[in-house]
Amino acid sequence: MHIFKILLSYAMALLLILCTGVEAKQVIIKAGTLLDVVSGQTLTNQVIVVDDGVISRISSSMPKNSDNANVIDLSDKFVLPGLMDMHTHVVRNLSKSFYDRYFQSPHRATIGGVVNVEKTLMAGFTVIRNVGAADYKDVALRNAINAGEVPGPRMAVSGPSLGITGGHCDSNALNHAFKERGQGVANGPWQVRERVRENVKYQVDLIKFCATGGVFSKGTKVGQRQYTQEEMNAIVDEAHTHGRTVAAHAHGTEGIAYAIRAGVDSIEHASFLDQTTIALAKEYGTILSMDIYNTEYTLSEGKKNGVPEENINKEKQVGKRQRESFTAAVKAGVKIVLGTDAGIYPHGDNAKQLARMVQFGMTPLQAIQSATINSAELLRWQDKVGQLKSGFYADIIAVDQNPLTNISTLESVTFVMKNGDVYKHQ
Numbered sequence: 001m002h003i004f005k006i007l008l009s010y011a012m013a014l015l016l017i018l019c020t021g022v023e024a025k026q027v028i029i030k031a032g033t034l035l036d037v038v039s040g041q042t043l044t045n046q047v048i049v050v051d052d053g054v055i056s057r058i059s060s061s062m063p064k065n066s067d068n069a070n071v072i073d074l075s076d077k078f079v080l081p082g083l084m085d086m087h088t089h090v091v092r093n094l095s096k097s098f099y100d101r102y103f104q105s106p107h108r109a110t111i112g113g114v115v116n117v118e119k120t121l122m123a124g125f126t127v128i129r130n131v132g133a134a135d136y137k138d139v140a141l142r143n144a145i146n147a148g149e150v151p152g153p154r155m156a157v158s159g160p161s162l163g164i165t166g167g168h169c170d171s172n173a174l175n176h177a178f179k180e181r182g183q184g185v186a187n188g189p190w191q192v193r194e195r196v197r198e199n200v201k202y203q204v205d206l207i208k209f210c211a212t213g214g215v216f217s218k219g220t221k222v223g224q225r226q227y228t229q230e231e232m233n234a235i236v237d238e239a240h241t242h243g244r245t246v247a248a249h250a251h252g253t254e255g256i257a258y259a260i261r262a263g264v265d266s267i268e269h270a271s272f273l274d275q276t277t278i279a280l281a282k283e284y285g286t287i288l289s290m291d292i293y294n295t296e297y298t299l300s301e302g303k304k305n306g307v308p309e310e311n312i313n314k315e316k317q318v319g320k321r322q323r324e325s326f327t328a329a330v331k332a333g334v335k336i337v338l339g340t341d342a343g344i345y346p347h348g349d350n351a352k353q354l355a356r357m358v359q360f361g362m363t364p365l366q367a368i369q370s371a372t373i374n375s376a377e378l379l380r381w382q383d384k385v386g387q388l389k390s391g392f393y394a395d396i397i398a399v400d401q402n403p404l405t406n407i408s409t410l411e412s413v414t415f416v417m418k419n420g421d422v423y424k425h426q
Helices: 002-022 106-122 136-145 189-201 230-239 253-263 277-286 294-299 311-331 352-359 366-369 373-378 407-411
Strands: 026-035 042-051 054-059 070-081 085-086 125-130 154-155 206-210 245-250 266-269 287-289 396-399 415-418 421-425
Touching: 042 070, 054 311, 070 407, 070 415, 085 373, 106 125, 106 136, 106 277, 106 415, 106 421, 125 373, 154 396, 189 206, 189 230, 206 230, 230 253, 245 253, 253 266, 253 277, 253 287, 277 311, 287 373, 294 311, 366 373, 366 407
Parallel strands: 026 070, 085 125, 125 154, 206 245, 245 266, 266 287
Antiparallel strands: 026 042, 042 054, 070 396, 396 415, 415 421
């Protein structure tokens, strides 16, 4: 009889837990002004209802039976979807010194990633792509965020970037006493396919490869093509076969053209565009991710941070030309996403690029769309993120001023919600 009573009490407790679990966790946000990022329309005095992390309703009136809901008053704010950055390097050592990364362990870089994703989230970025991380550290970080173990944005990650021997994606820690090799180095069509398959095995979301030299690699020419057309075709075919998108680091014109013809989903940097490559991007529907802010940080702070003269000189070659390419691409109507290369400059400053995008040709709405609906399309997550809409994740931010008249207000986000949870509310 005593055992029966114990079992009965356990059963009642379990029933209570189950009943409590099915009760919706409802949050109601009173939005003073809501921005529709698709149309550019602003709606005043809107009510956003969030159930279990998903937007269930947006209207001008409070729902019935909302007495037990958590009500958040943003009546004096401008409310819009969380921002998205499609080119970040969050898994990095925290020191600003250029050479510290050669002397600190990769485990330290993983800890740096935990710090950096929280900074990024608190800046209003609820989704990011991380394009390049050895040892699948970005995969581990993504999984920890998804499990609720550390705070951070939703992440799409690439793992190790593919590159040719001696190229931009090879190791830069050159030491002629032994053979140094980047983890993603692969040469020839069959070897690059093997590398793609390995990355897929370890659960990356996308494949990144280096189609040209770069600014921060030793000994590479920033615009010189790397990989043949056949190799690029193999990378893209293998990645798409496994349902992964492909991002190509490409500064130089020839490398950009090769990568577009191979069928990549995005060109990263796209510094030396011409009319031919712009036309190709439009023809193939290739999305451009152009980091037009970070040149300011590199040229003003690089020397103090120990960046070698070689790399600073390469940045001088690229910065002005990349901004001219950006203006030409915007005028031509090529689709562009916000991609900042955060990690080259401090994490949390991602939104500073939006003002430069406006300065060099975009309207404020186009800049916001680059960081919302365009980015969601590139990720193929357009049915869940990038808009404030019923059925979408409750990834919501707020600012004090209208970003359509002052885009720089997005550099000072006062409210951050991700998946219905509030991370910042000033």
